[in-house]
Amino acid sequence: MTFTRITIDPTVCTGKPCIRxxxxxxxxxxxxxxxxxxxxxxxxxxxxxxPGDIDEALRxxxxxxxxxxxxxxxxx
Numbered sequence: 001m002t003f004t005r006i007t008i009d010p011t012v013c014t015g016k017p018c019i020r021x022x023x024x025x026x027x028x029x030x031x032x033x034x035x036x037x038x039x040x041x042x043x044x045x046x047x048x049x050x051p052g053d054i055d056e057a058l059r060x061x062x063x064x065x066x067x068x069x070x071x072x073x074x075x076x
Contacts, residue, residue, distance in 0.1 A: 001063055005056040017060065019053045029057045 007021045017026040024046070032042050039054055 001059070003056055003060055003063075005053050006060050019049065019057065022048065024049070026057045026060055029054065030061055033058070 005020050006017050006026060007019075008015055008017050009021065012018055012021060013023055013025050018024055019026060019029065029042070029049070033054070037045075039051065042054065043049055043051065
């Protein structure tokens with residue numbers, strides 16, 4: 001899977017995955033969505049983002065989640 005809107009550059013945000021080379025980490029975008037912000041709210045609040053950035057951030061998160069295995073503690 002290729003990600004054209006996600007960039008990793010050691011000189012930008014200490015190498016964290018960012019949106020299109022900007023100082024806007026993918027984690028921040030995902031955090032906004034997780035906190036309940038709508039796509040429209042995000043795009044209004046950050047006019048330099050594009051709808052495709054949100055789509056790709058979600059695809060990137062799904063890609064990472066599928067590759068990651070974590071042992072969870074049993075719940076009682």
